[in-house]
Amino acid sequence: MGTDAMQLPKIDFFGVDPSAPGTGTWSAVRAQVMDALATFGCFDADFPALTPEQRAALFDGAVRPLFALPVDAKRRNYHGADKPFHGYLGGIPGYDGYESLAIVDGTKPEPVRDFAGLMWPDGGSNDGFCNAVHGVAARIFELEEAVRRMVMEGLGVAKYHDALSASTWHLFRMSEYQAPSAAEKTVRFGSHQDTNLLSIVCQHEVEGLEMQTRDGQWVLVKPSPTSLVVMVGQALRAWTNDRLHAPFHRISVAGDVTRYSAMLFSVPNFKIQAPDELVDDEHPPRFKPHDNNDYIRYCVSEEGARQEDKLKAFCGV
Template sequence: MLPHSEDVHGTAKRFAELEETVRQMILEGLGVAKYHEAQNESTWHLLRMSEYKAPNADEKWIGYVSHQDTNSLSVVCQHEVDGLEMQTRDGEWILVKPSPTSLIVMVGNALRAWTNGRLHAPFHRVMVRGDVTRYSAILFSVPECMIQAPDELVDEDHPPRFKPYRHDDFVRFCVSEEGARHEDKLKAFCGV
């Protein structure tokens, strides 16, 4: 049964409200809350529903390859079937197992760059196994402004890590032949 458009719109609205609240908390924690409203005005949201067919096997299959999101924040809702894995900073892959009433919020490369590398954008992938199809809903917050760390987040202890860039230009780089050659696409695109 397909969801009604009102249900999808309502879900997207609640995800966007959560994303905005989490982003506000992050900015407050970094001491740069004054930028929150400007970020809201230059952010749009994309809701994607994903289906990962069951491979009918005990071995894990790659449902979606390892990557970092290009956007600011991603809000993920898994439905009953696990499969999202994140790579720790030391390279270990771990299965993300939220409670049935929890959502997963991940930092993307736009927020990593905007915070001058103070936030980590984890590599993640979807691995599926067994005979049950995996479904998820993901909200991406996409910036339409210049991504540039504010002066408050750049100092002697935190020198500039990324050159300013436009999100659309970065996305084009990521899907280009040149971008495909790099694991850390943000660093390759605009790293200092």
């Protein structure tokens, strides 16, 4: 059951300078971030550093032409059978009307240019596409890194930030959810929890993202020209010893206008193990140390697909 009356916590990042931690409104915003991520596992960030003009250049100038390409071209976004979520997703049973493409290390200009060359080998659309995609991905990365640093500081384990950052990579994913041409909502991507550290979602005009609260209520997150949705993934839930909540979420669309979104995922390339500072009598170990890639493989296995709390089933203590 959902309601439009409920809303996610809204946090204003206007006074936060990601390049200068601790200055301006950093401390006050950090307190709001920690409360939101512990309680809801997500929040709606007002992040004006990513301008409406940049969003328009991304979605209208880059994303729409990308999804207009033939399927055979989009399928070139492939990284091998052992990395099924690194590239193109489409034609999946149970996910009708959903397509998605991704750029590994999309916060850096070179991988974005390589991706564009893969999609448009003649080079005709590359410069505009690259500028739009990298510009947005780099801005979202600033917010992701600021939130990740705030989490480390808020938990009293800031000393681990630099080492974890050096072992974290980012996936920039662009998605299309076709309109059902009906007033009744159609689920295009079912309820799930993300497997990574943090996810940041940039919606474009058409609503559809729904977040589930701890008590089972579904909250529709309406797009705005300056907001980004930040949510915790299972990797960060495990690393913080269950101090942060990883929310279930889904995409439901209605009407006759196609929905587009862009997401930045921070992905751990290190063993997921809660630091000693986050384990005590009040907070005993909740999860066994594990490799995140092993967890992802479990999630897509027949056994993992049957589990609601996949993390607990995989490595819960």
